[in-house]
Amino acid sequence: MSSPHVLVVDDEADIRALIQDILSDEGYGVTVAADASEARTERSLRKFDLILLDIWMPDTDGITLLREWSEGGDLNCPVVIMSGHGTVDTAVEATRLGAFDFVEKPLSLAKLLRTVEAALESAGRQSRAARSLLPSLLAPVGRSKIMQALRERVQQYARHDGSMLLSGEAGTGRGAFARYMHALSRRSSEPLTSLTAASVTDRNAEEQLLGIEDGDEITAGAFERATGGTLVIDDLADLGVVAQKTLLGVIEDGQFTRVGGSRAVKVDARIVATVGANYETLVESGKLRRDLVAQLGELNLRVPPLRDYSEDVPELLTYYVDKLVDSEGLTFRRFSVAAQNRLRNYPWPDNVRELKHLVRRLLLSGSGEDISLEDVEAEITAVAPVNEPLVKQDLLALPLREAREHFERSYLQQQLVLCDGKVGALAKRVGMERTHLYRKLRSLGIDFKSVGSDD
Numbered sequence: 001m002s003s004p005h006v007l008v009v010d011d012e013a014d015i016r017a018l019i020q021d022i023l024s025d026e027g028y029g030v031t032v033a034a035d036a037s038e039a040r041t042e043r044s045l046r047k048f049d050l051i052l053l054d055i056w057m058p059d060t061d062g063i064t065l066l067r068e069w070s071e072g073g074d075l076n077c078p079v080v081i082m083s084g085h086g087t088v089d090t091a092v093e094a095t096r097l098g099a100f101d102f103v104e105k106p107l108s109l110a111k112l113l114r115t116v117e118a119a120l121e122s123a124g125r126q127s128r129a130a131r132s133l134l135p136s137l138l139a140p141v142g143r144s145k146i147m148q149a150l151r152e153r154v155q156q157y158a159r160h161d162g163s164m165l166l167s168g169e170a171g172t173g174r175g176a177f178a179r180y181m182h183a184l185s186r187r188s189s190e191p192l193t194s195l196t197a198a199s200v201t202d203r204n205a206e207e208q209l210l211g212i213e214d215g216d217e218i219t220a221g222a223f224e225r226a227t228g229g230t231l232v233i234d235d236l237a238d239l240g241v242v243a244q245k246t247l248l249g250v251i252e253d254g255q256f257t258r259v260g261g262s263r264a265v266k267v268d269a270r271i272v273a274t275v276g277a278n279y280e281t282l283v284e285s286g287k288l289r290r291d292l293v294a295q296l297g298e299l300n301l302r303v304p305p306l307r308d309y310s311e312d313v314p315e316l317l318t319y320y321v322d323k324l325v326d327s328e329g330l331t332f333r334r335f336s337v338a339a340q341n342r343l344r345n346y347p348w349p350d351n352v353r354e355l356k357h358l359v360r361r362l363l364l365s366g367s368g369e370d371i372s373l374e375d376v377e378a379e380i381t382a383v384a385p386v387n388e389p390l391v392k393q394d395l396l397a398l399p400l401r402e403a404r405e406h407f408e409r410s411y412l413q414q415q416l417v418l419c420d421g422k423v424g425a426l427a428k429r430v431g432m433e434r435t436h437l438y439r440k441l442r443s444l445g446i447d448f449k450s451v452g453s454d455d
Helices: 013-025 036-045 062-071 088-096 109-121 126-138 145-158 174-184 205-210 241-253 279-285 290-296 306-328 337-344 351-365 373-379 400-418 423-430 434-443
Strands: 005-009 029-033 050-054 079-083 099-104 164-167 192-196 211-214 217-220 230-234 255-257 264-266 270-275 299-302
Touching: 005 013, 005 036, 013 029, 013 109, 029 036, 036 062, 050 062, 050 109, 062 079, 079 109, 088 099, 099 109, 145 174, 145 299, 145 306, 164 174, 164 290, 174 192, 174 230, 174 270, 205 211, 205 241, 205 255, 241 255, 241 290, 270 290, 279 290, 306 337, 306 351, 337 373, 351 373, 400 423, 400 434, 423 434
Parallel strands: 005 029, 005 050, 050 079, 079 099, 164 270, 164 299, 192 230, 230 270
Antiparallel strands: 211 217, 255 264
16 A cells, blocks of 8 residues: 655645655655645646645635635645634635645644644544644734743633623734634534623513524524523623523523523523623622522633733734734734844733734734834823723833833822722822822822821
């Protein structure tokens, strides 16, 4: 029996040579192609057992080539996609078109060989393709210890079926973690249904959650649409009193009855709710039901703000450049080292969402190949609102004197709150003489009398 023959399609000569050497040493036959045109020619000359296909090529991209083969009924062997960070759209499309798996660049030689062996062993099995390709492309970006630990925690949680509470500041990517967990779970082949809590009012809560039954006509609610899969409730705190009560009842009973119906329908969906970082405060104030949070928080995951893992900012910038160039056809530009360093030290008050929007604006507005420090400075907000926490304020955008005043004002305001508005306690806490502290508070425009009474 002859050895399997592999076609390697990649526009980078070094990568083609590397893969050819590795696979040849393992006993495989290898043919290489530098672009889509060469790949078409090679496939017309012989049958291959496996194709390793790069996404980014100068003439025709890998997904377009895969679509051409798939829709033409000419895909008679497994295809493994090779690329840097992919996108969700790319993952879904590649899976639909028959791709077996996805390997990231820079290539892990061990992972490449495992993937080649698995693809050849199970040639053409699409169900495995869907399970293996999507999680790789949906994995949140970052090599920091924080992000590695988060991905590991999500992988652990994906093996269980309990309800989950995903907390974090707006823009941190809570929804991305929910999608990643679903893709890793046993429910991955079933629906991932998202429900925006703000769209659920006390008037339509039962219809939205439970559905409607009118004779033989049934309109499925969120729980029913998510049957077998995962229901993600976005921004739980936006649910009103009636909606929270309805949601809690369904979770506790494990079943529901459609509006206008009489037959109980069993719930078969994992429930994941996203909520703000300060949700405990909302529970204390009564805006969020404590029993509902307890039910949903069987598993709990906090998604950190971007400023907590700023070392991943350069990788995120590269990821979103590639993603936006791919999905929106924007002109490729790369961030200079100075620009990357500035953004590593930016506080990102709106987190990853803000970073993505910034990348889009810079790709749209610039003309040069490189994104300079000056380009970045022109786009980022110079001064955060005064009431923003100190960690969210971009002090590097200010002259030294203004930055110092800004820091002192925020520092003393927040320390004053901790001291219950008592200047005497504040003086001891910050190590300042009281008279000097009074002068400092007045010069910074801090109204200590509004915080509390002095001691």
